[in-house]
Amino acid sequence: MNIVVCVKQVPDTATERKLRSDDNTLDRDAADGVVNELDEYAVEEALKLKEAHGGEVTVLTMGPAKATETIRKALAMGADKAVHLSDDALHGSDALSTSYAMAQVLKKIGFDLVILGSESTDARTGVLAAMLAERLGTAQLTLANKVDVEGSSIKIQRITDYGFDRVEATLPAVVSVVEKINEPRYPSFKGIMAAKKKPVETLAIGDASIDAAQVGLGAAWSEVVDFAAAPPRAAGTIVKDEGDGGVSAADFLASKKFI
């Protein structure tokens, strides 16, 4: 089975994340780049499926040169090879552009299964897997907390507000996985050393038939008009519990008409 797992480098949540004042895009220099943690579940799921059914796991990322760190981590976990779509023309791409560019790469490299994390911790749109399925014309098996493949058929449990749906399709398919679907492995020392020798193919937009007019900040279907630091919340009332903390909290709720 030819599995492609999409990973994204995101600013570390633990550091201060900023937008750039010149073009309102993410300031990638302001914060440390880390693997989107939800993508680690996608990598783990891809590796488990490969271990069970054979095949190959390819890491696909779109991002600046620095995103190689993220590729190395996924390779160190056990993926076989990687494709890095990297081109200055992609800077400022929104979800529509990103899904277009990644779909073009996926068409070029081929796949039976594409696996993503359910969302990124920076933009948090949660739309990419659905957009890829739409663009590729394949089954959308998203928000999975369980994935089973048997021959060419695939079954997932899709989490819903009321529990879950059992969903089935025939490969190829686009799958997104939710947190806790598995326990992502830590790269071993051997894995880290091996990752250095694994092939990473770098593609520019021309290598994947990506139309420059459909990507980047200039093409973006949506834009940030302006932004500002959120005003600090007005300082609240903090009391120490002297045996009546619950009563005082109830007084507060009553003053706000919640009770």
Next chain:
Amino acid sequence: MSEILVLVEQVEGEVKKVTLELLTLARSLGAPAAVWAGPGITAEAKARLAEYGAEKIYVAAGDDIVDHVVAPKAELLAQLVAAKSPAAVLVAATAEGKEVAGRLAVKTDSGVITDAVGLGDGFVADQSIFGGGINVHSRVRRGTPIIAVRPNSTAPEAAAGAGAEEEVSVTLSDAAKAARVVERVKQEKGARPELTEAAIVVSGGRGVGSAENFSVIEELADSLGAAVGASRAATDAGWYPHQFQVGQTGKTVSPQLYIAAGISGAIQHRAGMQTAKTIVAINKDPEAPIFELADYGVVGDLHQVVPQLTEEVKKRK
């Protein structure tokens, strides 16, 4: 006034509150037209949609709309966008709503904005990003604005619309039918409101200490008619199911009132609750960052404070 499509969210024929919020919001920007996707519309549901301002109600009642994942709803909406040229399409910013919005955006070559917490003239959306640290205005530049709006962004207000019903037939593409829903498994959720929609959320964290102790959180929630949430520390420890996790990698909530008990308020958690209107925190550590957000904070042991609060709430009702 131009039409604004609102995709209806419903459970077993009952229109969800978020849809009433979206209709209220749509009314301020145009003429709301509700879109019912799937079987099971009732006279009550139609009356409810009209009561909150739907001038039109488009009904696509086929089973196949809901028997496949997301794509049929996007095809239905794309057909309506082509036929009716609405000024915008509003969906609820639930996990599925955002997926519908994403596919619709591709189909209609339109921009999409997710997790709007407000919407103004020109469909300029308010968003709160990076764990609530930055407020953003964003807008769609190409195509029909497709906006996924967070539940609790607007207070629903009734104002009757004509509610004229129009049947819509949609022929689904083979691609839209690729993912088949073969079974819907409903898990017992009791009488509590849904976490992302609830007006009040009571969450417990590390300070709760054990799975058994979550009963104190649940009792407070039930006294207030609230949903129960949990921090990542609590779900990682296995004290409460993961689907109730509030935070960056869990659910995002925006309730009228958020009560955090035994939660320190790490950025991971704040990202999921910082747009709550009123925040109450109970924590034994006076230095806990959650107190920086709190409108009211009690420094103390939640095992004393929360049960006392629950008793008081019951007493005063």
